[in-house]
Amino acid sequence: EEEVGTMIFGVVKSPLLLEVWLSRMDGHMGLANSLAMKIAGIDKNTNDPVGGTIVRTTEREPTGLLVDAAMKLVFNVIPEVSVNDRREALLTASRHALMRGVTTVVDVGSYVPGTSEEQTWQDFSDVYEWAHSMGKMMIRVCLFFPMPTWPRVSDLIHERGRSLSGWIHLGGVKAFLDGSLGSSSAWFYEPYEDVPGDYGLQLLDMDVLLNATLESDKSGLQVAIHAIGDKANDMLLDMFDKVVSLNGTKDRRFRIEHAQHLSPGAATRFGEHGIIASVQPDHLLDDADSAGRKIGVERAERSSYLFRSLLAGGAHLAFGSDWPVSDIYPLQAIRTAMSRKLPGWEAPWISAERLPLDDSLKAHTISAAYACFLDHVLGSLVEGKYADFVVLPSTSWREFADDIPGHVLATYVNGKQAYP
Ligand SMILES: *[C@@H]1O[C@H](CO)[C@@H](O)[C@H](O)[C@H]1NC(C)=O
Ligand SMILES: *[C@@H]1O[C@H](CO)[C@@H](O)[C@H](O)[C@H]1NC(C)=O
Numbered sequence: 001e002e003e004v005g006t007m008i009f010g011v012v013k014s015p016l017l018l019e020v021w022l023s024r025m026d027g028h029m030g031l032a033n034s035l036a037m038k039i040a041g042i043d044k045n046t047n048d049p050v051g052g053t054i055v056r057t058t059e060r061e062p063t064g065l066l067v068d069a070a071m072k073l074v075f076n077v078i079p080e081v082s083v084n085d086r087r088e089a090l091l092t093a094s095r096h097a098l099m100r101g102v103t104t105v106v107d108v109g110s111y112v113p114g115t116s117e118e119q120t121w122q123d124f125s126d127v128y129e130w131a132h133s134m135g136k137m138m139i140r141v142c143l144f145f146p147m148p149t150w151p152r153v154s155d156l157i158h159e160r161g162r163s164l165s166g167w168i169h170l171g172g173v174k175a176f177l178d179g180s181l182g183s184s185s186a187w188f189y190e191p192y193e194d195v196p197g198d199y200g201l202q203l204l205d206m207d208v209l210l211n212a213t214l215e216s217d218k219s220g221l222q223v224a225i226h227a228i229g230d231k232a233n234d235m236l237l238d239m240f241d242k243v244v245s246l247n248g249t250k251d252r253r254f255r256i257e258h259a260q261h262l263s264p265g266a267a268t269r270f271g272e273h274g275i276i277a278s279v280q281p282d283h284l285l286d287d288a289d290s291a292g293r294k295i296g297v298e299r300a301e302r303s304s305y306l307f308r309s310l311l312a313g314g315a316h317l318a319f320g321s322d323w324p325v326s327d328i329y330p331l332q333a334i335r336t337a338m339s340r341k342l343p344g345w346e347a348p349w350i351s352a353e354r355l356p357l358d359d360s361l362k363a364h365t366i367s368a369a370y371a372c373f374l375d376h377v378l379g380s381l382v383e384g385k386y387a388d389f390v391v392l393p394s395t396s397w398r399e400f401a402d403d404i405p406g407h408v409l410a411t412y413v414n415g416k417q418a419y420p
Helices: 034-040 067-073 085-098 118-133 147-158 208-217 230-247 283-287 291-295 298-304 306-312 330-339 358-365 365-370
Strands: 005-012 018-023 029-032 054-055 063-069 104-107 140-146 168-176 224-225 255-258 277-278 316-319 389-391 412-413 414-417
Touching: 005 054, 005 224, 018 034, 029 067, 034 063, 034 067, 034 085, 063 067, 067 104, 085 118, 085 412, 085 414, 104 365, 118 147, 140 147, 147 168, 147 208, 168 208, 208 224, 208 230, 224 230, 230 255, 277 306, 291 298, 298 414, 306 316, 316 358, 316 365, 358 365
Parallel strands: 104 140, 140 168, 168 224, 224 255, 255 277, 277 316
Antiparallel strands: 005 018, 018 029, 029 063, 054 063, 389 412, 412 414
């Protein structure tokens, strides 16, 4: 199927046969071939795990498509990536980020629904602590850990502080309430147009999520929760209301990751409790074309990527890439937020939600820093903050906006040239 996978996640060679697992670019769905399914023990008698779907034929035979938590069945049998490969991946990814003019990232860990919470912690000790102690950090990171492990994050911060140094900052915890639009697992009030009767997936029980949020919040951790569908976003906004009423007002900077489709009026609710809409303009490039097919044109046009409405409602709007889901490239994301046009499109998608340059720049700099409690040291060039900046070919956006690639001439971190 055309929408499935662009990335080979794990291929195991044997003399005659290949197990193949293709992961969809958003990490919410994957396709296993028959041998991989056999090794994972998936057949018509396997039940859907909680928070996941094994896509089946009318005869209940699995098709090979696994959605959200169902991917766990295959992840269990994929060999682990070696420590050396993971370390090398951090260095390669850091160089790639610098080339694109990125000096700080929020890393929410390798945890996606269906994977082990432990991997993120192993990456912290094997990869980040290694790079840090060896003086190999090239970009700054703010780390979020899987929410069920909040007591460990809290202990770690007590022991080591919020910043291990200028390079590694401990942010808080992350959870997923629903899946994605592309995998038809984002949680909506109304069913998908192309899958009648299907409203998407609720990945967590609201009482469990409220409990973990209250506990995390009480221990001073920042909470970031993934919500894409309009229902998932409303459920989170309601839940955050409850946390504030139970635990009082304070500077918590709750993050809703993606806030992609909002019900009427929801955009104005973010401002009430200073909630951060952590959005990714370049996801729009993947969804603008298919959203109408998935949820209908009317619903798509009133609910999708409401950047301007969010800002107007007082939300803190922070841009990011969700890399590797979309490309890590702030200049391109800024252009997308301003134009809302796919390559080759004449008209913008939902033109009223386009942003001016100034708002887009802020969303990718100072607001992104604010969204991880780092605005006191990052996000603008003022005395007392780190000298992290890029050199562009012109001070006029118009002069290079039509031809973005290759336009980061140099990237500086801590006042030192880090790229090229
Ligand atoms: C969360 O659940 C645990 C275990 O049931 C309970 O002990 C704790 O009091 C709950 N916390 C909150 C804030 O409700
Ligand atoms: C937050 O809620 C928890 C659990 O209900 C409670 O133990 C704690 O005292 C509250 N904190 C504040 C600041 O109200």
